[in-house]
Amino acid sequence: MIRGCWVARPKPWEVDDELWAVIGPLLPKVERRMRHAGRKRHPDRLVFQGILFVLHTGIAWEHLPQELGFGSGMTCWRRLAEWTEADVWPRLHEDLLAKLRNANVLDFSRAAVDGPHPRVKGGSKTGRSPVDRGRTGSKHHLITDATGIPLAATLTGGNRNDVTQLIPLLQAVPPVRGKRGRPRRRPDVVLADRGYDHDKYRRLVRDLGVKPLIARRGTKHGSGLGTQRWVVERAFAHLHWFRRLRIRWEIRDDIHEAFLTLACALICWRRLKSAR
Incomplete structure (x- = not known):
């Protein structure tokens, strides 16, 4: 003002x-036909x-x-x-992550994962959620860096257990360039709540060269992970600020995933601008 x-x-x-x-x-370049060009694009x-x-x-x-x-x-x-x-949205997200790393904003010292789910009107990658009175839904699974920057997001049916997406989330993180040397792809540590408590997946996480810090079921609250995991919950709040992601209207799962990845890229863009 x-x-x-x-x-x-x-x-x-x-x-x-x-x-x-x-x-x-x-964006892919589309050349206009010389003959029978039709309406201008x-x-x-x-x-x-x-x-x-x-x-x-x-x-x-x-x-x-x-x-x-x-x-x-x-x-x-x-x-x-x-x-x-044409894979525009994953490439856009990867480019912006590289810019964030170049600006020393990205923090790979730890990552956090979570998997809330929106309501859904139909389509593939849906299922009846056991924690939402059996309602059909889809789940957004998200992994962020230590500051809450989205590194990757995936979509599954609401009936899929969160822990089954722990490895796919880690594998979905793209190779992030932006600095000299090899691209960075894995965080040092991954934090998760009790929904990810399974020794099999702890071993699989270690096999990727990542240290798992996952709260165990049956133990008292107060593990201290919440003081570091809140960034992924904040990131979900930012994602669902995009109203199209609150309710899944798209029957085609690839279109909803496009919106999800584009929203992650836009959050990265805002963080990049605020860091300047």
Whole structure:
């Protein structure tokens, strides 16, 4: 706010030049046909803002406001599917993690995992949750660095036990560049609550070169892990601030996973900007 002048804050779905400079090169180039060219392709930047509008507001594709210039909801959905097939979102997330590591913001000294689940309207990778009165749902599984930066996220049915996703989460962390030498992929330590208590998985974690610090069932609370694990719970709160992730509306699991990975990338982008 400038004295005597009101300054409008940018909308969360507006893409500035700096962010577009990161995203634009990752998008596949589509050459327009010379013969029978048809209707001109809607600009990628506007379509991407339409995708962000849906991610932030949770609005249905068919209700996307035409007056905002994003193109139709079907155009945005098709472009999202096209870019998902081209692996744009994992590459975007990996690039931003590299920038965070280069800025000395990423902390691999420990990682934290958790797996809450949103409500779901149908589709693959769903199941009846044993901890939610048997309701059908999907689970978001998340691993963060020591400060709560999302390193990877996965999607399973609500009937999958959290502990079964401990190894897939660790393996889903991409090789993070940003510094000289070999990329960093594994944290030194992984923290988890009692839902991950299983000696078999402790051994598997150690086989990956990671030290497991997992609370044991049947022991009193007060292990001290909560003072370090809260960062993953905060990260989930940031993820579910994107309304499209609170309820899974997508029948196609790859489209919901695209939203999930894109949200992780946007959280990384905010952390990168705040670190400057």
